[in-house]
Amino acid sequence: MSEARPERVPIEPGFFTIPDDPKAPPRLLGSRCRACGEHFFPRRAICAKCLNQGTDPVDLGPSGKLYTYTYVHFPLFNSKRADAGGYGVGQVDLPEGPRVMSVLSGGPDEFRIGMQMELELEVLRENSQGQEVVIYRFRPAGGADS
Amino acid sequence: MKLDDVVVLGVGMTRFGVYPDRSNADLAREAGMEALADAGLSFAAVGEAFAGYIFAPPMTGIRVMKEFGLTGLPVTHVENASATGLVTFRDAAWAVASGRCEVAMALGFDKMSEATRAPRGRGAGRDAIDNVILPAAYFSLWAMRRMHERGTRPEHFAAIAAKNWNHGALNPKSDRQPDHEITVEEVLASRKIAEPVTAMMTCPVDDGAACAILARPELARRLRPERPLIRVLASSLQTETYTPGHTFMGPVVGPATMSRDAARQVYDEAGLGPEDVDLVLVHDAFANEELEYYELLGFAGDGEAEKLVEEGQTKLGGRIPFNTDGGLIARGHPGGPTGLAQIHEIVQQLRGAAGRRQVEGARVGLAHLVGGGSVCSISLLART
Secondary structure, X not given: OOOXXXXXXXXXXXXXXOOOOOOOOOOEEEEEEOOOOOXXXXXXXXXXXXXXXXXXXXXXXXXXXXXXXXXXXXOXXXXXXXXXXXXXXXXXXXXXXXXXXXXXXXXXXXXXXXXXXXXXXXXXXXXOOOOEEEEEEEEEOOOOOO | OOOOOXXXXXXXXXXXXXXXXXXXXXXXXXXXXXXXXXXXXXXXXXXXXXXXXXXXXXXXXXXXXXXXXXXXXXXXXXXXXXXXXXXXHHHHHHHHHOOOOOEEEEEEEEEHXXXXXXXXXXXXXXXXXHHOOOOHHHHHHHHHHHHHHHOOOHHHHHHHHXXXXXXXXXXXXXXXXXXXXXXXXXXXXXXXXXXXXXHHHEOXXXXXXXXXXXXXXXXXXXXXXXXXOEEEEEEEEEEOOOOOOOOOOOOOOOOOOHHHHHHHHHHHHHOOOHHHOOEEEOXXXXXXXHHHHHHHOOOOOOOOHHHHHHOXXXXXXXXXXXXXXXXXXXXXXXXXXXXXXXXXXXXXXXXXXXXXXXXXXXXXXXXXXXXXXXXXXXXXXXXX
């Protein structure tokens, strides 16, 4: 008998989807302005560009282009893998427009500006109810699943 | 309405550093009493105060102000992240300019060393999406993009850091006062924080307080007739304007152009340009920021900031010295008082009282800070 996979819950609700299929990529929860069409992440009620009151919820990603990045030589706050040594951080330009700040999966030498990135979920820790607390991050497209 | 009928009458500050045995009230009293003595005033003359801090709980500003006595004066709390101190300064200047009071006090204090040990409020325990990433990463993202676009090398950032460490050695109020000449090699060899930024390219976590007393020129002439007048020519504060690529998540966000817009505003208001400025204090929490500000504040054309570093033009003795007191990297960065330490340095320089780090004939000084969120505040001061 195979063990049931623990339920996954977001570190904070309202920012990304958690698909039932663990192999499916998450999407980012964004907004599109009803007047000017500008896209935003995260969700917002008023357009930051034209100030129109009225946006529609849209799912964004799950891929984009790396605008800039760095590699932090300290463990990620709240990470399950505190001994991992460090982590990448980057800004990813989504095809819909928004630039998204995110943790990156991969080693210090695996990133280059302009490369294609894909969204995935990372398990940060287990909570007191035995659920996995997850956050979104980007990884280089075509890279192996963590 | 213009600001230029307001002068800085007195300044004071503690040396920045880590003070486990001293309270915010204790640090603030030292800085405030030093500023009042410098102004030649008693606290009874202060008509309004602005108390700036980032990390202490609500009400702390009002309670800290009781250290000076209970005179019933209006006190306003100010918090704009790292830019807090310059915003207390701006508010105090306008309180005098508007005629609301004769003498205003801008006071900043903080104990960042305690705050970094005990996160509080929303996201305490880092359990929020915005708080997962180490703050040091954000400005490194600028550095990596700059290197990609302009061919900047880590040596450029290291040279700026080494300069500021060495300026700190000449400032008795600086946290870091190295006992030897800091070299580019030493900065590059220090511990890696976030590519390409090393530990010596970053500011320390500090405690401290700083204070400025603002008033009308007539009072300055009466109390300190032997001194030049240090006028506030202009003071700007702004948040970001929406542009594509604005990142809404994270404490330091968006394109760096906010500094360019805030600088244009003070130059326009003062009727001056960068060519009229003799020294500049900027937010060098990370050394690569200072390089960007050479261009954004108008001291180098786009893509030419690296040349300023290579030619040593922003060192003491160079064409336009930056962070003459050591900057955030050496003098230190407690948070709330940081901007008032910049004002302290500019006032010393414009009075000709900066000792071994004196900029010859300094007449105009510019103080610039950015703060998370984000905001930018710039003040322009001149000796007349």
